[in-house]
Amino acid sequence: MTAATETPKPNLLELLWRAAPEAGRGPRKKLTVDEVVAAAIGLADAEGLEAVTVRRLAQELGKAPMTLYTYVPGKNELVALMLDTLFERMERTAPHGSWRERLAAVARDNYALYRVHPWAAAASPSRPPLGPGQCAKYEHELRALEGLGLGDVEMDDALTYLLAFVRTAAQDAAQSEAERAASGMDDQEWWEANGPLLAKVLDTERFPTAVRVGQAAGEAHDAAYNAEHAFEFGLARTLDGLAALIER
Amino acid sequence: MTAATETPKPNLLELLWRAAPEAGRGPRKKLTVDEVVAAAIGLADAEGLEAVTVRRLAQELGKAPMTLYTYVPGKNELVALMLDTLFERMERTAPHGSWRERLAAVARDNYALYRVHPWAAAASPSRPPLGPGQCAKYEHELRALEGLGLGDVEMDDALTYLLAFVRTAAQDAAQSEAERAASGMDDQEWWEANGPLLAKVLDTERFPTAVRVGQAAGEAHDAAYNAEHAFEFGLARTLDGLAALIER
DNA sequence: TTCGTACGTTGTATATTGTACAACGTACGA
DNA sequence: TCGTACGTTGTACAATATACAACGTACGAA
Structure with missing residues (x-):
């Protein structure tokens, strides 16, 4: 004892x-x-x-x-x-240009990190523990938001929001790739296997909008889900959303 | 054979x-x-x-x-x-009001679902399999985006973007709660245990912005991470971001 | 220089997990 | 009526994280 x-x-x-x-x-x-x-x-x-x-x-x-x-x-x-x-090792693009360019660079640095290390997107929590890498990263990224008239709390909110978007986009991209690899089916095989049932079950009476939009989206992206497109679309929206806060 | x-x-x-x-x-x-x-x-x-x-x-x-x-x-x-x-069972608020109100209702319905079933946020992939529940949900949610002048692909992009935000917000909320519960420490105990080391290591010379903003954010939210606040902030930003697309 | 002991290393062991396999028995269709 | 397809279940296996105790190394005090 x-x-x-x-x-x-x-x-x-x-x-x-x-x-x-x-x-x-x-x-x-x-x-x-x-x-x-x-x-x-x-x-x-x-x-x-x-x-x-x-x-x-x-x-x-x-x-x-x-x-x-x-x-x-x-x-x-x-x-x-x-x-x-x-986080310690990752590339940190030197800030320059408009706030929008600076934040885009932050987003792309993060996205690149997660694309090179796909496991990291899934493993990383919204609030990583305060290690030296995370602190250096936080410091660097906050600087892209300085001098814009935001309060300290708003700066943190805005950065957290942006990073959560990037993390999710990367996570979805990695997951979509992993599923493709795991299933061992390419798109064509998948449709050959599942098309008949879907055709039977997805009647345009119950789901008119869903069938129409789903088909259009499926044809527009070469895969059922095009991760890069989702990232670009989402990044533009996210920066627009922050613009409403910053340029108000 | x-x-x-x-x-x-x-x-x-x-x-x-x-x-x-x-x-x-x-x-x-x-x-x-x-x-x-x-x-x-x-x-x-x-x-x-x-x-x-x-x-x-x-x-x-x-x-x-x-x-x-x-x-x-x-x-x-x-x-x-x-x-x-x-997805089949979940509440679907009847659409009414401006597009912003309709999309906010979609977001809140989803958030409510994930808050009642926290495991679902972590388990749900960005593109759930096309079951009857998912289809009914997709159909209902797309209708909030009809008649706004968006193309079919844009409608899908916008909805995917909105839902990914909600899912991530709910996921982060659930994870933050789970971590709190797992650690068995409340905020005060955590600070008593880790404060001294952090004070030593977070010098304001290396991390001036991070220390300042981190402290402000920590004090503003009663916990180290206030999930509900993050959701409300993010929802506003997300709708602003979609506004730039819809009202262009 | 010697020697006790703190600590690095490792083999063994346990509780859990998902699920493969084969035995058993039920009840439908010929 | 009876063979067999299929639901049910006990046993078994591989893989996981990690607890525990044995073993030996090398530092610090003598």
């Missing part, structure tokens, strides 16, 4: 800021948190986040699975670290 | 439209797909989607786990059915 020998789990924040008290006695660590996180990111990039299991990652690093728990308290914390590392 | 006795797995679309050919011989089924789906929805509402396991759901229905696979080919299909059922 002696509480003296308790080794408290490192906090997520301490981990993010690499503020863990370094060990004294015992064997030297043969890895670093950064190496573990980098390996996890590489694995996720190559094979998706679902391939990042403790076993697999350990194997990739030439260690036993349980070893990783010395570096990271659990898998959730690992993912948080992966994300913050991405 | 006789292919005559193959019982092909029922297609997801067939399942959604309840178009499966009813069985002839053999014992009578003691449940229906709808009962299974309804039980799953109830379970998810009460204890979250992660509580909906095959074993648990079977127990709830007084059956052996594997029995469920007679009604549903797998868990993915079950979730799709749960969602479509929600």
Whole structure:
């Protein structure tokens, strides 16, 4: 019952800021948190986040699975670290031009990040933990909104709104790709398989507008859902929406 | 090698439209797909989607786990059915007023759905499978966009954009609540635990804007992240953004 | 220099998950 | 009436995160 020998789990924040008290006695660590996180990111990039299991990652690093728990308290914390590392590394276009150009650049930087690391869109929460990467990102992105006459709270609201749009757009794009890949059917095969039933069931009496618009949308985009188009359309709308706030 | 006795797995679309050919011989089924789906929805509402396991759901229905696979080919299909059922049942405010009021009503109906069934926001893809519920929903929502001078493709784009916003807002709200509940810390406890480190690490030299704006935002909302505020702010922006398209 | 102990490493083990497979029995159609 | 298609279910398996304890390393005090 002696509480003296308790080794408290490192906090997520301490981990993010690499503020863990370094060990004294015992064997030297043969890895670093950064190496573990980098390996996890590489694995996720190559094979998706679902391939990042403790076993697999350990194997990739030439260690036993349980070893990783010395570096990271659990898998959730690992993912948080992966994300913050991405945020730290990501491209930050130097701000210039009108506020609209500056915000568009912020949006495109984020979208590019998520397109290169599709797993990140799904993993990233609306309010990421305050790691160094996230803070640097927040600082940079807020600067695109300075000097526009917005209050501090409005600046945060506007940025959160913009980033949520981008994250969702990227998430939808990645998911749509993943579904296509998983089904193993291209569009034509899908229609051959499901067309007859749909034709029977989608009568224009019950769903006149839906059938008309759905068909038009389907034909306009080469796939059933064209992610890039949705992003461009949404970005324009989002900036228009912010214009109503900024230029009021 | 006789292919005559193959019982092909029922297609997801067939399942959604309840178009499966009813069985002839053999014992009578003691449940229906709808009962299974309804039980799953109830379970998810009460204890979250992660509580909906095959074993648990079977127990709830007084059956052996594997029995469920007679009604549903797998868990993915079950979730799709749960969602479509929600869409079928959901409130659809009768359209009236300006286009802005009509679209706001669509957004609020969706938001209300996701707030009552928080698991649905996370589970629902950007393009849900074309079940009867989804079709009825699509038809109803498109009508709020008719007669505004938009092309068919633009109508679909605009609706997709609006719905993605609502889904994300609801998702973020649910996630923020879940995290709060999971951590078991209220805001004060969190600050007591993490404040000292943050104070050390967030120096105003590196992150001047971030610290200033972050503090203002944190104080403005009673919690670190106020979901309802984000929804109202975002809805206004989203409608403003669509206004630029509609009233051009 | 020595030696106790804190701590890194790892093998084993457990509780959960989705679902494949085969046995069993029911009730329809010939 | 009876064969067989199909609903039901027990058992089984692979994969997950991670708890626990054994083992050995190397630091810090003697």
